[in-house]
Amino acid sequence: MSTSAHAAFRRLFHEIGTVDAVGVEERVAKFATRSIKKKSKLFGLKLAVTMVDLTTLEGKDTPGKVASLCQKAIAPHEGIDVPSTAAVCVYPAMVKHAKKHVAGTSVRVASVATAFPSGQAPLKTRLAEVRSAVADGADEIDMVINRGAFLSGEFSLVQDEIRQVVEACGSSTLKVILETSELETYDNIRAASFLAMQVLRPNDFIKTSTGKTSANATLGNNQVMLEAIRDFYFETGIPIAMKPAGGIRTAKQALQFLIAVKETLGDEWLNNQRYRFGASTLLNDLLRQIEKERSGNYQAPYYFSEAAESY
Amino acid sequence: MAAKTHKRQNSRATARPSVAQPRKSSRELIFGDLWEFDPAPETADPKLKPRYDLFINGEFTAPKSGKYFPTINPATEQKIADIALASPADVDTAYQAAQRAFDSVWGKMPGRERGKYIYRIARLLQDHAREFAIAETMNGGKPIKESRDFDVPMAAAHFFYHAGWADKLEYVAPGRSVKPLGVVGQVIPWNFPLLMMAWKIAPALAMGNCVVIKPAETTSITALKFGEILQEAGLPPGVVNIVSGAGETGAAVMNHPLAAKVAFTGSTEVGKIIMRSLAGTDKKMTMELGGKAANIVFDDAPLDQAVEGIVNGIFFNQGHVCCAGSRLLVQEGVAEAVLAKLKNRIKVLRVGDPLDKNTDVGAINSKEQLGKIRELVDSGVKEGAELYQSPCRLPAKGFFFKPSVFSNVTMSHRIAREEIFGPVLSVLTFRTVDEAIEKANNTPYGLSAGVWTDKGSRILKMSVELKAGVVWANTYNKFDPTSPFGGYKESGFGREGGRQGLLDYGKLI
Amino acid sequence: MNPRLPITKTPKCYVGGAFIRSESGRVTPLHDASGAFFANIPQCTRKDLRNAVEAAAKSGSGWAKRSAYNRGQIIYRLAEMIEARSAEMIEALQVGGQPSARAKTEVAATVDRLIHYAGWTDKYEQLLGNVNPVSSPHFNFTVTEPTGIVGVLAPEDAPLLALVSLIAPAITSGNTVVALASTSQPYPSIALGEMLATSDLPGGVVNLLTGFRAELLPTFATHAHIRAISGVANADERKAIKLAAADSVKRVHLLKTEETHDWFADSAQGLYEIRDLVEFKTTWHPIGA
Structure with a gap:
């Protein structure tokens, strides 16, 4: 690392403070011991459904696949009282298809952009992709930060790129993916959160992961980001929203993440304007547990459409 | 927007202490009841008895005086059970049993075999973990989360750790050999009733001592319930004797002439009283005080x-x-x-x-x-x-x-x-x-x-x-059987846990 | 021509690196084995003891912070000083009536004892402390630290060797000492003080008092800043000391006067004499990036 990059790290960490990894993990382990029963469980499960960014990010995505995804997002399960999800999340090429299907509903269309997931394209290309998705009707843009620049200490470059994407978004909401697994340490995750938040608008998001690397959202990196959001809010009054993505597959996990929100940022973040789950298989497990709470019986996965497991 | 945020960033690049300091009360977070949790009571059966007798010589024994005192749940103020009140005569019976066990069985038993009994205790405590956690919480008032995730597993861990020492005592004190002291008298506090018992009993047994122990007056249930574990483990009678009661019982345990060592955990005030009462004796002491x-x-x-x-x-x-x-x-x-x-x-x-x-x-x-x-x-x-x-x-x-x-x-x-x-x-x-x-x-x-x-x-x-x-x-309140615990100055002397704590239960030869 | 009048030495106690007479001005006449007057020995008071504790407290943190290697060299240097002046020390012992052969043996044993502990300074930690394999993601280690100011009560036998055998393990680990010398044979402690003064041992680390045991014991036991008592005492003394020591939770390690102790034996020295006068400190730290 160059001397100036080293100095940049030192300045940033001095300003925002550091994180002790073991301490974070002890804190989040306590969320996992919370016992959520009955009405409070049902409330949490339904709340989680409203926070899902129902996602498909495959090379093999087609307009047909996106159509059924949209249907699932609007009405996740027949016969029971379940709210719609917050959004569908698709590649830019699919935005216009998704937009058609969700028209007239509360479901928003989110699009990954900026050469997702690596971000390794010229800035010009990345910005053009954002503008194109917005032009196609994307309500929300999920961008990736320049991890290479971050890790080599070029913080102003990282921040400047985010700022330009904010501009390219127009009135669309921006979600900034830090790709926590590539930042590796909690210190870096906290630092990157601050770099992003400093140029974001109220209710823009910071987001953990693309879901395309080995490690995704964890209670630990979620916690570090929630605490960064809280500190930034105290300092500036600007509320930033949060989206863990990837790896959250079960209702139980989702409730643990929500408990973290409840106990770290409080009631004002317990809504889908301030908190989202980026997930594909989570929704069905939420539905399964909701149905179990309603009926008292454990449910088979094939009772739910688009189930990932067909055994 | 961008220009504005840019400016803000420059202005805040100067000092760190501004971070996270709320400047306006409007930036308070709301920790309200939007998502309130339903009660989630632990409902398993702690298998309690309405009356607990003294555990002496391997048997639950009625106190000679016939006296019992009630123990309550501090969260409800309801009585849970009656607890036997040990008189000095009962304490004496316990010491006699302990000395007999030491002379005839435990003191002679190879460490390898002693260790196996202690392993058994650890395993049985794990088997009955939930019962003990609930009993501990009912009697002491601590959250079930702590008794379930900390007190009981840590108590079992202490037995498991010390069990392994029993046949390795030649490594405790480099250059010297150690042997057991005989019978040790122990008095424990009410804040971690079962765990403090494990801290006291496990190293004493591993070293080859026999024990007379008194739990705290307000929290005797898990200690006496532990007697059931000892029976289940088949521990020879008299190796561990549990006598419940208050101050008078404690004094009898600390001052009994057969006690080769006393170990006390409690307040500095009471610790000093015990030290004074033992001044004319040659008993070894360990004090874990305030x-x-x-x-x-x-x-x-x-x-x-x-x-x-x-x-x-x-x-x-x-x-x-x-x-x-x-x-x-x-x-x-x-x-x-x-x-x-x-x-x-x-x-x-x-x-x-x-x-x-x-x-x-x-x-x-x-x-x-x-x-x-x-x-x-x-x-x-x-x-x-x-x-x-x-x-x-x-x-x-x-x-x-x-x-x-x-x-x-x-x-x-x-x-x-x-x-x-x-x-x-x-x-x-x-x-x-x-x-x-x-x-x-x-x-x-x-x-x-x-x-x-x-x-x-x-x-x-x-x-x-x-x-x-x-x-x-960068951490706090961490405990481990391998990690010695104990104080400087008026917080006491001697250690519990680890190699250092174990040696405090032995005699160098 | 008149024969030259020899200069007699005024015995003084070694306290705080200086040579003092008792603040009280009191002295006790000391007679040699033949019964002839030898010198006046200071009869220290509780105030002298208090001053000695202050001196020990002042030098304590500095001594404890010396490197183990440095403490070892200083204790070794003390052995060198005694060895070099062994004739003088043998004479000092003979004042108390010891035959010269026995005095010679005692001085030699004293030097050897110091050499023994000089070698311990950088080794006992490796045997008494350790890393503990805790089951959480923490690095956990136990080290020893000196207990603080140690009150040493020397027995009446082996007035030099026993005194040094009690002092040496205490200072090996960085404690400081306030010692009360043998009442019947105080003179070797006076000579020892003079050798300590030339040994590189910082002033105040070892303070040697002479005086009446019965007068000083209560203060040794009650002075809250004395953190441990090490020495030899009879049953009544042990009880009185322990009773008073309880008030400040003092550590008490006393051998019994009524039992015989072979100060010359190897068993009178070692690791566990050091262990008695240390505290164990365990430190935890998370292991994380």
Whole structure:
């Protein structure tokens, strides 16, 4: 690392403070011991459904696949009282298809952009992709930060790129993916959160992961980001929203993440304007547990459409 | 927007202490009831008996006097069971049984075989873990989360660790051999009834001693229930004898002529009384006494983890912990930020029914202890410290106290000097490293201390300078069977846990 | 021509690196084995003891912070000083009536004892302390630290060797000592003080008092800043000391006067004499990136 990059790290960490990894993990382990029963469980499960960014990010995505995804997002399960999800999340090429299907509903269309997931394209290309998705009707843009620049200490470059994407978004909401697994340490995750938040608008998001690397959202990196959001809010009054993505597959996990929100940022973040789950298989497990709470019986996965497991 | 944020960023690049300090009250977070949790009571059967007799010579035995005393649930004030009151005559019977067991069986048994009994105890305790956790919570008031996840598993771990020492005693003291002392008398407190019992019994047995132990008056159930485990393990009669009662029973246990060693955990005040009563004897002693630990937060500390450590340090087990981090020393530059974070954290502590799986802070152990806490808190208010209490609602019945934080505390305040043994934190500030060390050490106690800083060399410097038997750096209230625990100065002497603690139960030859 | 009048030495106690007479001005006449007057020995008071504790407290943190290697060299240097002046020390022992052969043996054993502990300074930690394999992600280690100011009560036998055998393990680990010398044979402690003064041992680390045991014992036991008592005492003394020591939770390690102790034996020295006068400190730190 160059001397100036080293100095940049030192300045940033001095300003925002550091994180002790073991301490974070002890804190989040306590969320996992919370016992959520009955009405409070049902409330949490339904709340989680409203926070899902129902996602498909495959090379093999087609307009047909996106159509059924949209249907699932609007009405996740027949016969029971379940709210719609917050959004569908698709590649830019699919935005216009998704937009058609969700028209007239509360479901928003989110699009990954900026050469997702690596971000390794010229800035010009990345910005053009954002503008194109917005032009196609994307309500929300999920961008990736320049991890290479971050890790080599070029913080102003990282921040400047985010700022330009904010501009390219127009009135669309921006979600900034830090790709926590590539930042590796909690210190870096906290630092990157601050770099992003400093140029974001109220209710823009910071987001953990693309879901395309080995490690995704964890209670630990979620916690570090929630605490960064809280500190930034105290300092500036600007509320930033949060989206863990990837790896959250079960209702139980989702409730643990929500408990973290409840106990770290409080009631004002317990809504889908301030908190989202980026997930594909989570929704069905939420539905399964909701149905179990309603009926008292454990449910088979094939009772739910688009189930990932067909055994 | 972009231009504006850019400007903001430049202006805030100067100083760190601005981070996380709420400047406007409108930036308060709301920890309300939008998503309230339903009660989640632990409902398994703790398998309690209506009456508990003394455990002497392998049998549950009625006290010679025929006297029993009631034990209650401090969260409901309801009676749980009657507990046998051991008289000095019962204690004598226990000692005779222990001495017989030592002379005829336990003292002669190869370490390999002794170890297997102790392993069995560990395993059986694991088998009955849930019962013990519930019983502990019902009788002592601690949250089920703690008895289930800490007290009981840690008690089992202590037996498992020490079991393995029984056939390796030649490695305890390099250059010398060790042998058991004989019968040891032990008196334990009410804050960790089962765990303190494990801390006492496991090393004593591993070394080859026999035991007469007295649990605390208010928390005898798990100790006597432990007698059932010993029976199930087939431990030879008399190796461990459990005698319940109050002060008179304790004095009889400490002063019995057959006791080769006594081990006491409790207040410094009672510890001194015991030391005086044993002055004319040659009994070995281990004393684990009170504390008034400093938990020191430097301005470069990872603040959120420090706050978590502060909370864990003072609200763990309602602050009924001899090593509780009851004095928070925070560096001036971050004092406001730490206090703000701490208050937010306290707001989400769930106080109430100890049997509820979501309860973070349970019941105060006894009416007497609650009175003592109230008296000291009143003194803090009178002496001019500023009191913040959790906005939680307390149950109508039972002994509860709101998590409390005093700020603007000075070293001369009673709340900064006396052990409160409750969920009450005193916050003091400091400016320099030397000032922190001086304030931390300015106490007759020396059990534990906490240090929070990102600077490695400072951690080691603090660790050297703090006069305390345990130093937690960037963590707090951690325990392990392998890790010796015990105090400097008037917090006692001798260690429990690890190789050092084990040797305190042996005689060098 | 008149024969030259020899200069007699005024015995003084070694306290705080200086040579003092008792603040009280009191002295006790000491007679040699033939019964002839030898010298006046200071009869120290509780105030002298208090001053000695202050001196020990002042030098304590500096001594404890010396490197183990340095402490070892200083204790070795003390052995060198005694060895070099062994004739003088043998004479000092003979004042108390010891035959010269026995005095010679005692001085030699004293030097050897110091050499023994000089070698311990940088080794005992490796045997008494350790890393503990805790089951959480923490690095956990136990080290020893000196207990603080140690009150040493020397027995009446082996007035030099026993005194040094009690002092040496205490200072090996960085404690400081306030010692009360044998009442019947105090003179070797006076000579020892003079050798300590030339040994590189910082002033105040070892303070040697002479005086009446019965007068000083209560203060040894009650002075709260004395953190441990090490020595030899009879049953009544042990009880009185332990009773008073309870008030400040003092560590008490006393051998019994009524039992015989072979100060010359190897068993009178070693690791566990050091262990008695240390505290164990256990430090935890998370292991994380």
